[in-house]
Amino acid sequence: MYHVMIVDDELYARTRLKVDLCLERDGFLVDQEAANGQEALEKIRYICPDILLTDMRMPGMNGVDLIAQVKKMYPDLPVIALSGYEDFAYVRSSLKLGAIDYLLKHDLNREVVLEALQKCAEQIRQSQQKEKDTQILQTYWQNSEKESQRQLVLSLLNGDAIDPAVLSEQLPFLIHGRNIQLILMQLDNIHKLEQEGGKIELVMLSPSILSILQEVIRQYAQGIIAEIGGGEFVTLISFEGRNSQQYFWNISRQLVQSLRHNLEKYTNLTASFVLGKLVQQPSGLPSCYRQTRQEMSLRYLTGHGSLIDVSESRTMSPGKFVTLDTVAEKQIANAVERRDHEHCMAAVQAVFDGLLHREADRTSCQIICLELLNLVIRNIKAIPLSNELQEFCTLMRVEILNSDNIQENRRLIVSAYNRLFDFFKTADQFSHYNSNTIKALEYVHAHCQDDLGLDAVAGKLNVSKSYLSRIFSHDCGKSFTEYVACYRVEQAKVLLAQGVTIKEVAERVGIGNQSYFFRVFKSYTGTTPHGWEKKK
Structure with a gap:
C-alpha cells in the first residue's frame, strides 16, 4: 500500500481524492492531507508520504514553492501537480522542478488519477530496484578482470591524482602518446532496454560489448574502451606520431562508423557518439569529458544514432530553457479556430524547427509539447463525442514526458493535431x-x-x-x-x-x-x- 498526501486549500478537492475515487482498492491510500504548502512541509518532516499530490494555486506557499522545497529535502519523493488550464505557468515550473506528471482539475476522475499514481509507484519500484542493482553491480565489477583499468579511466576522467607508474603499466599509450581523443558513446533507448530486459541483464551484456568494440579500436589506433554506467562508454585513443588534423578527423569518423556497425551487427543495439577535442596530456581529459557529456544532451534534438563533434562551431550552447512563443501560440489557435489545417500544421512544424534551431533543452521541449497538447484539449472540450480524442491526448501526455527524442515528440504532436482536424470533419454533423x-x-x-x-x-x-x-x-x-x-x-x-x-x-x-x-x-x-x- 502506497501512502499519498493531498495538498489543496479546498476541502472538497481533498475529500474527493480521499473518499470518492476509492483509490485504496488499487493500493493507494490517501491518508494524509494539508491545506497549504507550509502545513504540508511540516507534516512531511514527521510522516513522509510515498507520493505527494499538490494543487498549484494555494494561499501562502503555492504548489511551485512546495515542490521546490520538497525536491531539496526529499529528492526521491514523487510529486504530481494539480492545475487548471489557466495555470500552465505553474505547470511549467512544476515540471521544470521535477514533478512526474500534472493533472487538470477539470478532468479529475478515478482513471486519470490512478494512471498518474501508478506512474509514481513505478518510479518508486525502479528506485528500490536501482539500490539492489547497485549492490549487485558493485560485486560484479569487483570480480571483473578489467575493473582495475575501468577504475583507472574513471580516475582520469574525474581528475584524481594517479601514480605515473600505474598509468604507464596499464595505459602506456596515454603516457607516451600525444593527440589523445575521447569518444563518448551512449546506448540509445537505455530506459526502454532496462525496462524490457532489466538493468542487470543489460550490464551482463557489457563484457560482450566491450570485447567487440575493443577489437574494433585495435584496428585503428592504440586505445581502450571502458563502461561508465547507465549505458555510457568512453573510448580513449592516442594518435602518437601523427600531426595531420585531416587524418585525425578521418580516422575518428571511420572508427565511430565501425563501432556503430559492429555494435548493431552483434548486439542489435544502436548508440550515439560525441567526438571530444584532442588533448595533449591526460590532465586535459577531465574538462574534455565534462564537455562531451554536456554535448551528449543534444542527442534529444539530434535523435538516436547521432554523431556530435565538439570541435564544430555552434551558435548557441546546449541546454537553453525556452518557452512557447506567444505569436506562434496565437497563430496555431487562430488556425484551429478557422479550421485551417494547412496553416495550423505549418505553424506547429515551425515551433519544432525553432526548438531545434535554438537548441532548447529537453524540459523546454516537453513543456512546449504539453502546451501544444493543451490547445487541442481546450478546442474540443465543449464538443460532443470528444471523449476519445481527449483520452488519446491524455495518453500522449505520458508518452511526451517519457520520450528522449524531440522527433518522437514532434510526431506525437502532429498526430494529435491531425486527429483534431479529422474530428472537426465529423463534428459539424453532431450539431444537427x-x-x-x-x-x-x-x-x-x-x-x-x-x-x-x-x-x-x-x-x-x-x-x-x-x-x-x-x-x-x-x-x-x-x-x-x-x-x-x-x-x-x-x-x-x-x-x-x-x-x-x-x-x-x-x-x-x-x-x-x-x-x-x-x-x-x-x-x-x-x-x-x-x-x-x-x-x-
Missing part, C-alpha cells in the same frame, strides 16, 4: 443531432465493452426504446444495433494495429465470444481479424 442521440453515442463510446442493448441504453437516458430507436436511426443513418457493431469493429482494428491479441481485443470491444467476434468482424470488413492483420 437530437440531444438524446448524442447522449446515446457518448454512452456507447464510453462503454464499448459493456452490454449495449437498446433497452439498457434507453433506460440510462430515461427515454423509451422506440423513441431512441427512431431518432437514432434518423440521425445516424443506421440502426442502433448496426452502429454498435460497426463501432466495435473500428475499435477492434485500432487494438489489432497496436498488437493486442485477438482474444483480448474481443473482450475489450464487448464481444467475449471469439466465434461471434470473427463473424461480426468479417461481415463489416470482408476478412477475418487474422486476415486484416496480415494486410496491415
Whole structure:
C-alpha cells in the first residue's frame, strides 16, 4: 500500500481524492492531507508520504514553492501537480522542478488519477530496484578482470591524482602518446532496454560489448574502451606520431562508423557518439569529458544514432530553457479556430524547427509539447463525442514526458493535431443531432465493452426504446444495433494495429465470444481479424 498526501486549500478537492475515487482498492491510500504548502512541509518532516499530490494555486506557499522545497529535502519523493488550464505557468515550473506528471482539475476522475499514481509507484519500484542493482553491480565489477583499468579511466576522467607508474603499466599509450581523443558513446533507448530486459541483464551484456568494440579500436589506433554506467562508454585513443588534423578527423569518423556497425551487427543495439577535442596530456581529459557529456544532451534534438563533434562551431550552447512563443501560440489557435489545417500544421512544424534551431533543452521541449497538447484539449472540450480524442491526448501526455527524442515528440504532436482536424470533419454533423442521440453515442463510446442493448441504453437516458430507436436511426443513418457493431469493429482494428491479441481485443470491444467476434468482424470488413492483420 502506497501512502499519498493531498495538498489543496479546498476541502472538497481533498475529500474527493480521499473518499470518492476509492483509490485504496488499487493500493493507494490517501491518508494524509494539508491545506497549504507550509502545513504540508511540516507534516512531511514527521510522516513522509510515498507520493505527494499538490494543487498549484494555494494561499501562502503555492504548489511551485512546495515542490521546490520538497525536491531539496526529499529528492526521491514523487510529486504530481494539480492545475487548471489557466495555470500552465505553474505547470511549467512544476515540471521544470521535477514533478512526474500534472493533472487538470477539470478532468479529475478515478482513471486519470490512478494512471498518474501508478506512474509514481513505478518510479518508486525502479528506485528500490536501482539500490539492489547497485549492490549487485558493485560485486560484479569487483570480480571483473578489467575493473582495475575501468577504475583507472574513471580516475582520469574525474581528475584524481594517479601514480605515473600505474598509468604507464596499464595505459602506456596515454603516457607516451600525444593527440589523445575521447569518444563518448551512449546506448540509445537505455530506459526502454532496462525496462524490457532489466538493468542487470543489460550490464551482463557489457563484457560482450566491450570485447567487440575493443577489437574494433585495435584496428585503428592504440586505445581502450571502458563502461561508465547507465549505458555510457568512453573510448580513449592516442594518435602518437601523427600531426595531420585531416587524418585525425578521418580516422575518428571511420572508427565511430565501425563501432556503430559492429555494435548493431552483434548486439542489435544502436548508440550515439560525441567526438571530444584532442588533448595533449591526460590532465586535459577531465574538462574534455565534462564537455562531451554536456554535448551528449543534444542527442534529444539530434535523435538516436547521432554523431556530435565538439570541435564544430555552434551558435548557441546546449541546454537553453525556452518557452512557447506567444505569436506562434496565437497563430496555431487562430488556425484551429478557422479550421485551417494547412496553416495550423505549418505553424506547429515551425515551433519544432525553432526548438531545434535554438537548441532548447529537453524540459523546454516537453513543456512546449504539453502546451501544444493543451490547445487541442481546450478546442474540443465543449464538443460532443470528444471523449476519445481527449483520452488519446491524455495518453500522449505520458508518452511526451517519457520520450528522449524531440522527433518522437514532434510526431506525437502532429498526430494529435491531425486527429483534431479529422474530428472537426465529423463534428459539424453532431450539431444537427437530437440531444438524446448524442447522449446515446457518448454512452456507447464510453462503454464499448459493456452490454449495449437498446433497452439498457434507453433506460440510462430515461427515454423509451422506440423513441431512441427512431431518432437514432434518423440521425445516424443506421440502426442502433448496426452502429454498435460497426463501432466495435473500428475499435477492434485500432487494438489489432497496436498488437493486442485477438482474444483480448474481443473482450475489450464487448464481444467475449471469439466465434461471434470473427463473424461480426468479417461481415463489416470482408476478412477475418487474422486476415486484416496480415494486410496491415
